[in-house]
Amino acid sequence: xxxxxxxxxxxxxxxxxxxxxxxxxxxxxxxxxxxxxxxxxxxxxxxxxxxxxxxxxxxxxxxxxxxxxxxxxxxxxxxxxxxxxxxxxxxxxxxxxxxxxxxxxxxxxxxxxxxxxxxxxxxxxxxxxxxxxxxxxxxxxxxxxxxxxxxxxxxxxxxxxxxxxxxxxxxxxxxxxxxxxxxxxxxxxxxxxxxxxxxxxxxxxxxxxxxxxxxxxxxxxxxxxxxxxxxxxxxxxxxxxxxxxxxxxxxxxxxxxxxxxxxxxxxxxxxxxxx
Amino acid sequence: xxxxxxxxxxxxxxxxxxxxxxxxxxxxxxxxxxxxxxxxxxxxxxxxxxxxxxxxxxxxxxxxxxxxxxxxxxxxxxxxxxxxxxxxxxxxxxxxxxxxxxxxxxxxxxxxxxxxxxxxxxxxxxxxxxxxxxxxxxxxxxxxxxxxxxxxxxxxxxxxxxxxxxxxxxxxxxxxxxxxxxxxxxxxxxxxxxxxxxxxxxxxxxxxxxxxxxxxxxxxxxxxxxxxxxxxxxxxxxxxxxxxxxxxxxxxxxxxxxxxxxxxxxxxxxxxxxxxxxxxxxxxxxxxxxxxxxxxxxxxxxxxxxxxxxxxxxxxxxxxxxxxxxxxxxxxxxxxxxxxxxxxxxxxx
Numbered sequence: 001x002x003x004x005x006x007x008x009x010x011x012x013x014x015x016x017x018x019x020x021x022x023x024x025x026x027x028x029x030x031x032x033x034x035x036x037x038x039x040x041x042x043x044x045x046x047x048x049x050x051x052x053x054x055x056x057x058x059x060x061x062x063x064x065x066x067x068x069x070x071x072x073x074x075x076x077x078x079x080x081x082x083x084x085x086x087x088x089x090x091x092x093x094x095x096x097x098x099x100x101x102x103x104x105x106x107x108x109x110x111x112x113x114x115x116x117x118x119x120x121x122x123x124x125x126x127x128x129x130x131x132x133x134x135x136x137x138x139x140x141x142x143x144x145x146x147x148x149x150x151x152x153x154x155x156x157x158x159x160x161x162x163x164x165x166x167x168x169x170x171x172x173x174x175x176x177x178x179x180x181x182x183x184x185x186x187x188x189x190x191x192x193x194x195x196x197x198x199x200x201x202x203x204x205x206x207x208x209x210x211x212x213x214x215x216x217x218x219x220x221x222x223x224x225x226x227x228x229x230x231x232x233x234x235x236x237x238x239x240x241x242x243x244x245x246x247x248x249x250x251x252x253x254x255x256x257x258x259x260x261x262x263x264x265x266x267x268x269x270x271x272x273x274x275x
Numbered sequence: 276x277x278x279x280x281x282x283x284x285x286x287x288x289x290x291x292x293x294x295x296x297x298x299x300x301x302x303x304x305x306x307x308x309x310x311x312x313x314x315x316x317x318x319x320x321x322x323x324x325x326x327x328x329x330x331x332x333x334x335x336x337x338x339x340x341x342x343x344x345x346x347x348x349x350x351x352x353x354x355x356x357x358x359x360x361x362x363x364x365x366x367x368x369x370x371x372x373x374x375x376x377x378x379x380x381x382x383x384x385x386x387x388x389x390x391x392x393x394x395x396x397x398x399x400x401x402x403x404x405x406x407x408x409x410x411x412x413x414x415x416x417x418x419x420x421x422x423x424x425x426x427x428x429x430x431x432x433x434x435x436x437x438x439x440x441x442x443x444x445x446x447x448x449x450x451x452x453x454x455x456x457x458x459x460x461x462x463x464x465x466x467x468x469x470x471x472x473x474x475x476x477x478x479x480x481x482x483x484x485x486x487x488x489x490x491x492x493x494x495x496x497x498x499x500x501x502x503x504x505x506x507x508x509x510x511x512x513x514x515x516x517x518x519x520x521x522x523x524x525x526x527x528x529x530x531x532x533x534x535x536x537x538x539x540x541x542x543x544x545x546x547x548x549x550x551x552x553x554x555x556x557x558x559x560x561x562x563x564x565x566x567x568x569x570x571x572x573x574x575x576x577x578x579x580x581x582x583x584x585x586x587x588x589x590x591x592x593x594x595x596x597x598x599x600x601x602x603x604x605x606x607x608x609x610x611x612x613x614x615x616x617x618x619x620x621x622x623x624x
Contacts, residue, residue: 001399004392005346005535005548009357030356051349051357051546052539056562078562092357211565238561240534243392246551247532248559250577251567253586 004243007049007094008034012087013069018155021076022120023085024061026069027095035068040098041105042128043234043262047242048072048080049094050087056080057239057257060098061123063130073123073155099242100261103128103206103232111230112140112202116217118189118209119148122155124234124261125208129163136168141203143170143196147189147213150175151182170196189213190220200225207233218265228266235261235268280448281472282457282464289444292463293321293371296456300367300405303338305331315373324372326439329415334377334528334599335370339384339400342525344548346396346535351542362545363399372409372437375426376418376599380528381406382432386591387531396548405452408433412478414486417600419613421483422491425597428479438475445475493583493594496616501585505619507572513615514571516608521552523610526601529582532558553578579615 014026029035045059056078062071076085087093105128113132117125132139144163148154154173163171172192174185185192189209205226207217214233221231237249237256244258251271254260263271284292296302297319305328306316313328315335345362352358370381381401388397411420411427420426429436434453438445445467448454457464499505524530532551538544551558554575559568568574581587582595602611 001393001395003361003395005396006359006361009359011356049546052537052544054537055535081562092351094357094359236561236565237567238559244390245388245394245531246534247553247581248534248551250581252580253584253590 007096009092010095012089012091015089018073019153022073022155024071024073026071028069038098040064041102042131043103043124044098044100045261046095046097046099050080050083051094053083054080057242059124061126063127075120096242100257103262105131108204109138110140111204112199113142114198114203114205115144116189116205116207117146118213119153121209122146125206126156126159128206145172145189145192145196147174150177151179172196190216193220198224204230207231229264231265232262235263280454281467282446283443283467283471284446284464285443288463290321292460293324296369300369302369302371304371326372329413330374330418334380335373336528338368340397340531342550344396346546346548348545349543365399365403367403369405369407371407373406375408375411375429376420376597377528378406378408378429378432379425379597383529405434407435407437410436410438412482417603418598419491419600420598421486422493423596423598424593427482427486440471440474445471491598491613492616492620495620497583497585497594499619500580500583506622509618510572510576513610514575517554517571517575517610518607519554519556521554522605523602524552525550526605528597528599529595
């Protein structure tokens, strides 16, 4: 019998500062065979163990490419994340996963793809953005809209520049509050919609960000004419066990960790839950 | 299919048999504690089994899914890095004289923990367990197993089912594991005569009629909870009465919420699984400070949705209640199952 609660040991292979409070960790399995078995799709997540501190869920923030590492992007905001921020390259952690359902990919081929990320909501979208761009010919128009509170909150600055440089991607970025050096858009991410060339019926949208942003973005997308089943988001709950047993992430009868975390707006609408 | 085997054992021989069982495995049975309460506990001698008990203050849950349960240990051994070792409990256990509702509770846990992915800790304990139930002939004030389809007699689920009949116990065999126990008992059991089997059938009919007075209105409540037709004011009122003690969750044979906690010293440590309650205010709290169910009303609603909705009943084959009545005795705010279902049925406070 497989033990769903027993982590694999990984080593921190690289650490990159994203912002003043957010870091990206490249993780490598100590047992190479486990990496072979670790086949995942964008939108899935892992439970990361800091033994002695606890366990917390993080989305897989990198596409599986030639490397033997995968990335998680972590804002220091709780006991596990703060402890993670204090670690250095070479430190060993536990990882369980990949967990959850992941984004649709083959199902949305030939459609126009719209990515809308808010703040620390870009990490779950990042591997899907790269997966789409790596099969660019199989999709229609690709648009990436990214918003953050301030310039200092933008993550993946290298990726942002690479997306901006491509002529087969419409890329726009905005901040709620700019600073003296900021010359780009100012306003919530929804203010980019009128500037983008979006054909509602042809478009599938992937939206990730804080709950308040998701609410407004979904409302805007619906009023633009996108279909409910063409709007996808990843839901956040405190997923503890990650395998549909501990019940913490239940929304109605849906386990965010197992039935999600990716849901279409149509599914979300029928999910019965207060809060 | 042939008639399930039935045997008879006399009371003196029953004690002898229990003695043999105690020599072979850890035997857990109703045992009278100080103050007169009966609790399922480990028995060391046959006379410690409280055969005449009505109900136990605890269900069997803690023996199969302990309140604090070590899942794994780790060690940081210098250059060898991090070593992880899971902790499994392979103790052979015989659960003896278990009430039908509590055995039904175990069957419910089986369904929860055997769903993919299987919970290896629970399943390991369960594979090393034998269930010997004891039918009920006297309803207790608080229980309502008839409404929960969890007693007073069981058709399946037990390895052996005992029924007290005047001088003897009728023993029904439910599984090969149960038959094995009979075979190993070397002459303590005799095949049951037909009149004893008939007496057991008659007793069941007579008992069910008396148990039927103890009601919980599941069907009506299930309908309303499923379609979200319970007025918010009703959830609000129940929330006002909830002290967030978690008692209902802990005494419930079917509640399984848990979290984990790590303990560490000097480079080694262990991760334990602990019971949790969905009524606790921090249950859904996220590190960001966002709490999707910050309102107690929403937590009470979520609890009864999990217990009573068709969505879960379909998944777990029945609603999440076996009618043991422990929540009645435990909840100081009367948010117990029969009261809650009655209120939901009426749709009012």
